Amino acid sequence: MTDVPWVPVPDGSGFGIEHLPYGVFSRPGELPRVGVAIGDAVLDLAGLTETGLLDDRRWFASGSLNGFMAAGRAAWRANRARITELLTDAAHRERVEPHLIPLTEVEQHRPIEVADYVDFYSSLHHASNVGRIFRPDSEHPVLPNWRRLPVAYHGRAGTVYVSGTPILRPAGQRREGPAAEPTHGPSLRLDLEAEVGFVAGVPSAAGRPLPPDAFRDHVFGFLLVNDWSARDLQAWEYQPLGPFLSKSFATSIAAWVTPVAALEAARVPPPAQDPEPLPYLRCDEPWALDLTLEIELNGHVIARPPFSSMYWTPPQQLAHATVAGAPLRTGDLFASGTVSGPDPAQRGCLLELTWNGEDPLHLADGTHRTFLEDGDTITLRAQAPTATGNHLTLGEVTGTIHPTPP
Amino acid sequence: MTDVPWVPVPDGSGFGIEHLPYGVFSRPGELPRVGVAIGDAVLDLAGLTETGLLDDRRWFASGSLNGFMAAGRAAWRANRARITELLTDAAHRERVEPHLIPLTEVEQHRPIEVADYVDFYSSLHHASNVGRIFRPDSEHPVLPNWRRLPVAYHGRAGTVYVSGTPILRPAGQRREGPAAEPTHGPSLRLDLEAEVGFVAGVPSAAGRPLPPDAFRDHVFGFLLVNDWSARDLQAWEYQPLGPFLSKSFATSIAAWVTPVAALEAARVPPPAQDPEPLPYLRCDEPWALDLTLEIELNGHVIARPPFSSMYWTPPQQLAHATVAGAPLRTGDLFASGTVSGPDPAQRGCLLELTWNGEDPLHLADGTHRTFLEDGDTITLRAQAPTATGNHLTLGEVTGTIHPTPP
Incomplete structure (x- = not known):
């Protein structure tokens, strides 16, 4: 069974709760940071870590995913589980919702620094x-x-x-x-x-x-x-x-x-x-x-x-x-x-x-x-x-x- | 005519005053920094900038030449002229000499961060x-x-x-x-x-x-x-x-x-x-x-x-x-x-x-x-x-x- 997110996910959206892809985005005048897509929005992970809702090792206030990518599978798994929890447990809604930004309001950047x-x-x-x-x-x-x-x-x-x-x-x-x-x-x-x-x-x-x-x-x-x-x-x-x-x-x-x-x-x-x-x-x-x-x-x-x-x-x-x-x-x-x-x-x-x-x-x-x-x-x-x-x-x-x- | 350096340059050294190649070196227990080879020594450019003898834009207290390489031809030319002056004008000897380190005492590192x-x-x-x-x-x-x-x-x-x-x-x-x-x-x-x-x-x-x-x-x-x-x-x-x-x-x-x-x-x-x-x-x-x-x-x-x-x-x-x-x-x-x-x-x-x-x-x-x-x-x-x-x-x-x- 899937957890049901409290975030609205339009029918046919490819960005449902089972996906949670990572990207780098910015709002006008702000520095790029790491987010996760859900429905028509991006969840601002850097913002979430400031509230203490997400473990932070300086992975998300970054212009690329590289820091988080280097953290390894245990970190990836834990973060994915925690984001799933934050987006499905209505108890978190009030504190998480301010960190959801419509995709139409952000600019997206190259998500990774390419090595080779x-x-x-x-x-x-x-x-x-x-x-x-x-x-x-x-x-x-x-x-x-x-x-x-x-x-x-x-x-x-x-x-x-x-x-x-x-x-x-x-x-x-x-x-x-x-x-x-x-x-x-x-x-x-x-x-x-x-x-x-x-x-x-x-x-x-x-x-x-x-x-x-x-x-x-x-x-x-x-x-x-x-x-x-x-x-x-x-x-x-x-x-x-x-x-x-x-x-x-x-x-x-x-x-x-x-x-x-x-x-x-x-x-x-x-x-x-x-x-x-x-x-x-x-x-x-x-x-x-x-x-x-x-x-x-x-x-x-x-x-x-x-x-x-x-x-x-x-x-x-x-x-x-x-x-x-x-x-x-x-x-x-x-x-x-x-x-x-x-x-x-x-x-x-x-x-x-x-x-x-x-x-x-x-x-x-x-x-x-x-x-x-x-x-x-x-x-x-x-x-x-x-x-x-x-x-x-x-x-x-x-x-x-x-x-x-x- | 060549300027004659006050630094001893052994006969047959490929690192005379007309060469002045750049590299990255470290002494045991210290972070890598940028230097220039002369004779059997490396001139510690990061050290020189601390004394005010060399213009500094954070180019030399670095583990690679990339910052200085990005600075452009005018900066490269000015720095080369200044290092030539410091190594040939005996008036500078007293202040510069402490920043000359025998090559045998340093470890050398890859001088550049390779992009492609x-x-x-x-x-x-x-x-x-x-x-x-x-x-x-x-x-x-x-x-x-x-x-x-x-x-x-x-x-x-x-x-x-x-x-x-x-x-x-x-x-x-x-x-x-x-x-x-x-x-x-x-x-x-x-x-x-x-x-x-x-x-x-x-x-x-x-x-x-x-x-x-x-x-x-x-x-x-x-x-x-x-x-x-x-x-x-x-x-x-x-x-x-x-x-x-x-x-x-x-x-x-x-x-x-x-x-x-x-x-x-x-x-x-x-x-x-x-x-x-x-x-x-x-x-x-x-x-x-x-x-x-x-x-x-x-x-x-x-x-x-x-x-x-x-x-x-x-x-x-x-x-x-x-x-x-x-x-x-x-x-x-x-x-x-x-x-x-x-x-x-x-x-x-x-x-x-x-x-x-x-x-x-x-x-x-x-x-x-x-x-x-x-x-x-x-x-x-x-x-x-x-x-x-x-x-x-x-x-x-x-x-x-x-x-x-x-």
């Missing part, structure tokens, strides 16, 4: 489609290493922006074909990538790889990620060291981080892995997550990628990322790579949805798209089941394309 | 050798994009360690050949990469690419870098998104950062670039640097790579890194990629020096090496000419290989 940012490539459907698009003559759409390890690369931590930040169209070099001279200019193939990320809270030591079952002890939560990509820049620059400028101009993340505990009911068995992974990647618990993503372009839903279809799971990604000895830092952000399902309507980027521009997407407003145009707005959402048969929705990620500055 | 870490691939000789080793049948050892843009990728900021930090042999997946099953274990092909890095001080704005001639306004200084690499992990993991674990277990940097101003006399014309780069990469000033690197393995010099032979220069690297709109942050570290010259004795990594292990290196102690063994110590040094015909030596980078932890 790693982006995986963990959807078999995405990797297969990319292989078919760029190597149509190959018998094997995915490369031999793909089913053996979760392929990944480091992105740019300094360009991870909070949802709502304008996305400036990147400029750079591209080459139209093998015989053409390269040119410089604004990207002509700007794309989105719908991804799900997780963020590390508790650091680990150098030379001490984390097994998959250490996931809950180190990872604070999940959040939606849009890893904007300039496909024309990428095609020209990426050999042999991988994407650089094509992916490092901007990555958008949600303003809300969903605690791992809120997604326990969304855990489902992952797709079968064949061949069986090496022992350091084996995970006994089912760790696929039943999140249904939704990609909206200018108000039109263009795809619904299922995160449950990912081949490599978050604990496997974490195990792989640390196997060579790199330590984890608080604020390390790991994104899944584009989430694509088996069906065409489940593809997580325009590269796949338009088959590299060959098959434009026709929108209900009569326009069509191959890649993103200036003024386009992309919004990512995701829904997950909760223990009581309700749903929560992850904090959305939205961004509008602005022209390359002159 | 970018590694280039800017030596034509290195890229050509790598192409010949891995694609011996190709007519073109470097790929078509190589002469058009400075190829680069993002590394892991969280594993940038100061010189002297033990290097734990990484473990991970490798595959012996196309028909073999992948296995997991300690890397069998652990390598060094001798590189020269630069570090950003003054941030830039998103969407505002920096032209090459903005280099001096944003870049604080240069330092030696060893980008340790696990070649067996790299070969198996790197397609299609580039190196990940093979290069992110450890990167060693010098404890001393050499100001850009100290290397003015080392600037020389770079090798001719053909084809001519696109306009955003064109640089009027000569910006190759006449640094002669030296790689020492267990006390034996195994190569002397000339940094002046690099195809892409630091200002071109900076221009490229920002052309897509990514802003610069204080502490952004950019490394050159392996520095290799045209001669076999000028190659900057064991991959090239032993031709991927085919041609072992015979050391004067009677041993030989293909790749690094546990217990091996690598030390990188570099020498540059100064305006008066003397030489300065960049802070060395050293590291010893330790076995993979059980």
Whole structure:
């Protein structure tokens, strides 16, 4: 049974009592601080600690979640239990209510200070489609290493922006074909990538790889990620060291981080892995997550990628990322790579949805798209089941394309 | 003419009055603070500011150079001029001398907080050798994009360690050949990469690419870098998104950062670039640097790579890194990629020096090496000419290989 909050939570709100995502917000003229979303409001945790209602270790009067994220699982669990109690026990209402602020009255900030940012490539459907698009003559759409390890690369931590930040169209070099001279200019193939990320809270030591079952002890939560990509820049620059400028101009993340505990009911068995992974990647618990993503372009839903279809799971990604000895830092952000399902309507980027521009997407407003145009707005959402048969929705990620500055 | 310091500077010291590199040090039981090296001593800048001899904006009582690096070129210039004055005008000797501490009495720390870490691939000789080793049948050892843009990728900021930090042999997946099953274990092909890095001080704005001639306004200084690499992990993991674990277990940097101003006399014309780069990469000033690197393995010099032979220069690297709109942050570290010259004795990594292990290196102690063994110590040094015909030596980078932890 769920506790019933005394706070009004509108029907269909993704921010019910079973969710309680963390974010950083400010009111006009005030410094950013940490809050938790409930219904249409944010609960001001820094304010609550001043009243003595919540344990305080300087976690919440802060411009990022990092301090609290570093505190560890016992602190996360205790805080979640206490907030649930404060929001459901009517005896607390009088003292707590002054610390509920309508979301419409606050500005939201990037919730985490990003230490390192790693982006995986963990959807078999995405990797297969990319292989078919760029190597149509190959018998094997995915490369031999793909089913053996979760392929990944480091992105740019300094360009991870909070949802709502304008996305400036990147400029750079591209080459139209093998015989053409390269040119410089604004990207002509700007794309989105719908991804799900997780963020590390508790650091680990150098030379001490984390097994998959250490996931809950180190990872604070999940959040939606849009890893904007300039496909024309990428095609020209990426050999042999991988994407650089094509992916490092901007990555958008949600303003809300969903605690791992809120997604326990969304855990489902992952797709079968064949061949069986090496022992350091084996995970006994089912760790696929039943999140249904939704990609909206200018108000039109263009795809619904299922995160449950990912081949490599978050604990496997974490195990792989640390196997060579790199330590984890608080604020390390790991994104899944584009989430694509088996069906065409489940593809997580325009590269796949338009088959590299060959098959434009026709929108209900009569326009069509191959890649993103200036003024386009992309919004990512995701829904997950909760223990009581309700749903929560992850904090959305939205961004509008602005022209390359002159 | 050089000012003559009243501080004793031993013959052959690379830390003369024309150098004045910045670092972070501590004495036993004290907090780290900023200092400048002169001869065999470190000048305690935090201590000097307490006496009023040096302008203080809380730059020097700090565990990193980042605050001072963000202060900008006018502050860097003024501070360098003032330190030169304090160390050469005998009138200051009595008050300054108490703030000179023998280098043997201090511990050195990582001098910068690394924001993002970018590694280039800017030596034509290195890229050509790598192409010949891995694609011996190709007519073109470097790929078509190589002469058009400075190829680069993002590394892991969280594993940038100061010189002297033990290097734990990484473990991970490798595959012996196309028909073999992948296995997991300690890397069998652990390598060094001798590189020269630069570090950003003054941030830039998103969407505002920096032209090459903005280099001096944003870049604080240069330092030696060893980008340790696990070649067996790299070969198996790197397609299609580039190196990940093979290069992110450890990167060693010098404890001393050499100001850009100290290397003015080392600037020389770079090798001719053909084809001519696109306009955003064109640089009027000569910006190759006449640094002669030296790689020492267990006390034996195994190569002397000339940094002046690099195809892409630091200002071109900076221009490229920002052309897509990514802003610069204080502490952004950019490394050159392996520095290799045209001669076999000028190659900057064991991959090239032993031709991927085919041609072992015979050391004067009677041993030989293909790749690094546990217990091996690598030390990188570099020498540059100064305006008066003397030489300065960049802070060395050293590291010893330790076995993979059980």
